[in-house]
Amino acid sequence: MVDQTHLEELTGATHRLVRTVDGMAEAAYAEPSLLPDWTRAHVVAHLALNAEGLAAALRGLVEGEPAPMYTSQAARDSDIAELGSAEPEALRSRLLGGVTDFADVVVAVPDEAWGTEIERTPGGPTFKAGAIPGMRHREVEIHHADLGLGYTHRDWPPAFAVRLIEAMAKRDRTRPFSVHAADLDRTWHLGQEGSTQRGPTVTGAAADLGWWLTGRGGGDGLASDDGAVPSIEAW
Numbered sequence: 664m665v666d667q668t669h670l671e672e673l674t675g676a677t678h679r680l681v682r683t684v685d686g687m688a689e690a691a692y693a694e695p696s697l698l699p700d701w702t703r704a705h706v707v708a709h710l711a712l713n714a715e716g717l718a719a720a721l722r723g724l725v726e727g728e729p730a731p732m733y734t735s736q737a738a739r740d741s742d743i744a745e746l747g748s749a750e751p752e753a754l755r756s757r758l759l760g761g762v763t764d765f766a767d768v769v770v771a772v773p774d775e776a777w778g779t780e781i782e783r784t785p786g787g788p789t790f791k792a793g794a795i796p797g798m799r800h801r802e803v804e805i806h807h808a809d810l811g812l813g814y815t816h817r818d819w820p821p822a823f824a825v826r827l828i829e830a831m832a833k834r835d836r837t838r839p840f841s842v843h844a845a846d847l848d849r850t851w852h853l854g855q856e857g858s859t860q861r862g863p864t865v866t867g868a869a870a871d872l873g874w875w876l877t878g879r880g881g882g883d884g885l886a887s888d889d890g891a892v893p894s895i896e897a898w
Contacts, residue, residue, distance in 0.1 A: 664774045673800045677762050680807045689751045697809045706806050707754045708746035713802050714761030717795050721768045724776040731782040816874035824869035831876035844869035863889040
């Protein structure tokens with residue numbers, strides 16, 4: 664069964680994103696985002712298409728016709744490029760339609776279907792349907808900040824910062840280290856399962872830690888007890 668509290672958090676994050684996009688001046692769409700080589704229009708296009716892809720995969724569960732999230736990685740990339748060149752009004756409409764469709768299908772998924780494996784692309788990596796709310800939540804909050812329009816990672820609710828750190832802590836890492844959220848007095852150990860090495864501890868606010876763990880921010884606002892904040896691969 665999906666976590667209803669998490670869905671409520673996702674709904675709030677989505678509303679904040681839609682308000683930001685609705686308030687964007689038309690000229691802002693062509694301006695650079697915080698992501699390399701992507702304009703703000705590309706970020707909005709990705710958020711719209713991500714919602715559509717996840718909704719399509721969940722609809723396949725509801726209708727008993729399994730479907731991948733994307734038909735291929737190449738198609739996913741070309742769709743973002745194409746939609747990213749659309750007029751602002753078309754982009755806003757696609758985003759609103761995508762998030763509405765996603766919200767509608769999430770509540771229609773039977774409890775027993777959340778454990779089903781879904782393909783990202785045909786024959787490619789899979790993930791459980793139950794992971795989708797968390798996946799979408801990360802897309803919405805992180806890319807909302809990537810728009811560079813006043814909403815930053817420091818505006819994230821503390822609950823999301825915790826969810827993000829926990830998700831990023833599960834990524835494979837070659838260098839073990841720990842992160843300590845000073846504002847929450849919580850510590851996570853990364854890349855240390857089965858290892859006798861503990862590595863350095865990086866300390867800062869939870870939101871700054873989460874932002875850095877996605878490969879953003881360069882460690883601003885953080886400190887390491889060995890004097891060097893590790894470099895993180897982009898998420």
